[in-house]
Amino acid sequence: MGTTGNAITAERLVKCYGTKRALDGLDLAVPSGAVYGLLGPNGAGKTTAVRILTTLLRMDDGRAEVGGVDVTREPRRVRQRIGLTGQEAAVDEILSGRQNLRMFGRLFHLPKADAWRRADELLERFGLGEAADEQVRGYSGGMRRRLDLAASMILAPEVLFLDEPTTGLDPRGRSEVWESVRRLSDGGTTILLTTHYLDEADQLSDRIAVIDRGRNLTEDTPAGLKRTVGGDHVEIVVRAEVDLAEAAALVGRIADGHEPQVDAKALRVQAPVADGVGALGEVVRGIEQVGIGVEDVGLRRPTLDEVFLQLTGRPVEVEEEGVPA
């Protein structure tokens, strides 16, 4: 481990395909033990960055260290320290889950007995014990990804790279994978996660770097990123238009100094507040005192969609199938 305490350090990474600069001076500093989200639209350079850091791709310029080892100079040693789960579940369809993990164990150069034992351990840990001897072909998307994750964890790597680990999964599969990622992180593994699902970065990451066109846009905690677009908002939707003014006055009292926004058409009043949950309580009590008819009361928190829109001036694109960035 370097003196910086960073599991991944990348400085001014450049990668060109013809005239297109997939990476254009990207910097990364991922603290040891963190779950670090790399967020950006398709074509932002997320996958290119992961491929360079996992030694699959040569960089044109810049410097990178993973687990304290230089990626360009000692790719072999880097490979002993990392696990990679790519966009496709890179497992053998015909083999069973157990046979897959045994094979990967052998290819990671574990002695046979160790490879066998490790396969059993990982199957249990990733909740695949019951399906261990079934062909992977019959696995659900979530099971495949978990097997894929298990295969990445055979050597208990210092750093795990997850390139869009839940792309193409149904909600259940996603939550299964999220659960696994959280547990790996609790075990101390540093995780670099790329995603274009904003809620995924929000749910899993300690820190998030937003990138676009191969460059850093910003880097912060999920909460910090949301603060940049403005904090929480309280919102009241009234039943009848006559109550709108009353509601606006109520919200105005609670919002610290901000004019409440009134949307007469939607019968909605909203204003930014400092202490979201506290303000919500006050609003609810206020409604009871004033006695207005209310359709809905809520606390609206800004999403990373808004963060992204603000940073890039355009919304996150809709997901496309299998487009490597």
Add this chain to the structure above:
Amino acid sequence: MSITVSEARERRVYWAVADCLTIVRTELVHLVKEPSVIAWQLGFPIVSVLLFVYVFGSAMDVGSGSDYKTYAMPGMLAMTMAFGFMNTAYAVAIGKEKGVVDRFRSMPMAPSAVVTGRGVSDVLHAALDLVVLATIALVIGWRSDGGLLATLAAFGLLLWLRFSLIWVGVYLGLLVKNQEAAGNLFAIAFPFGMISSVFTPPHLMPDWLGTIALWNPVSSTATAIRDLFGNPVAAGDTWVESNAILMAAVWPVVVTAIFLPLAVRRYQGLRR
């Protein structure tokens, strides 16, 4: 760590072999779990031999005076080997598309094993294909009159051709975009296998086509094994046909010399 350079090299060679065998073992498990794959891959040669022998056979006169099936059977074996590069290309394309190749490349295993493992298992697979096809040929009434050694030599030449085509398959598999595109390689495989002496002697074809067929490596193997099996050769008297056994040994060397470096370059080029 105190590992000398030669020790490190020995260890590298050890793992290159060990990792290759791990992948080969996996491929063998595939065959055990899904033997129907063989049936599918052999479907085309079997159907075409039945077609040629029983449907067109009565109209086929290759000029040797003997039964057409004794001419067509060795041709079918050579054609199956020729088409084999498609299986390699297809497997490589799937591995690339599904990220398996990337996973292997991100692991501390021997990088060469990805290719050598593929190659060894494909040759084993081809040997199994030959056993199945030879059995069918025997049932239909084909015989080898060449004696044990010559017969074994003939099968050796068939596998030798298949071996050289591994590199063509790996190269093309890495070249194509995805597995569908790999399936389209049939457009190359078909003329490569058919414009040859597999089902008809080249001297019965139009001149220009006959010349191509004459110099097709598949023809040399087909003619050579007919010779070794003691089956009617029905070949013309050109140099390349008179020296078919020599050419059946030399062609695969030429193919390997061209395509092995191309395949290696392409594989290493994945990092660009």
